[in-house]
Structures are given as C-alpha cells and as structure tokens.
Amino acid sequence: MQYQMRRAIPKAKWLNILENCNFRCYYCNHRTTLIREHFIPLSRGGSSRVENIVASCVRCNIQKGTSTGPEYLKWMRFLYFAGMGPKPINFCAECGKSLVSQVMQCGC
Numbered sequence: 001m002q003y004q005m006r007r008a009i010p011k012a013k014w015l016n017i018l019e020n021c022n023f024r025c026y027y028c029n030h031r032t033t034l035i036r037e038h039f040i041p042l043s044r045g046g047s048s049r050v051e052n053i054v055a056s057c058v059r060c061n062i063q064k065g066t067s068t069g070p071e072y073l074k075w076m077r078f079l080y081f082a083g084m085g086p087k088p089i090n091f092c093a094e095c096g097k098s099l100v101s102q103v104m105q106c107g108c
Helices: 011-020 058-064 069-081
Strands: 034-038 053-057
Touching (some): 011 034, 034 058, 053 058, 058 069
C-alpha cells in the first residue's frame, strides 16, 4: 500500500475550511477543537489536496478511521435514528439522505 506524502495546508486555506463549516466539526456539528481530516482517507486513494480536507473533532476523526466521509455519515445517521448518537450535520432532514457537501441540496 502506498501513501501520499502529507503536505501542510496554508493557513489561509485552513481558515477558509474552518469558516465554511462555521468553526464546527463537519460530521457532528460540535464546536470544539478541530483538526484536519481527509474526507477520503489516504489509505483509500484520497489526496492531501484542500478539496479533500474537512475540519473534524478528534472524536469523529478517531471514530471515522479509514471509512470515507459518506460511509461515516451513513453510520452516524444510523446511530442518530436509533437514538444512540448526535444528529449529523450533513444529512437531509426531510428524507435522511446523506449529503457529501454542506452546500449540496438533496432535491427531495
């Protein structure tokens, strides 16, 4: 398995990522210390490009592991509807469909 070399994100781009998610975790919406997280993990073919980086809390980053962003959001959605987890930020409140982007519309 080959991993890509980690590159630092320029501070201005990291601040832009944080502003886009309102300084909250991309997955659980908690306002806490945020770290960079690969939406598609490097181990699954993701890159370190800015387009693949989201702001995540440590808890979500650890729980997500090597899952992709959509896989983790689906798991969080299951936990939420089973009454065992917080409401994920990135799913349609109408139909429950996972959204891969905070600006994406479901269209249901």
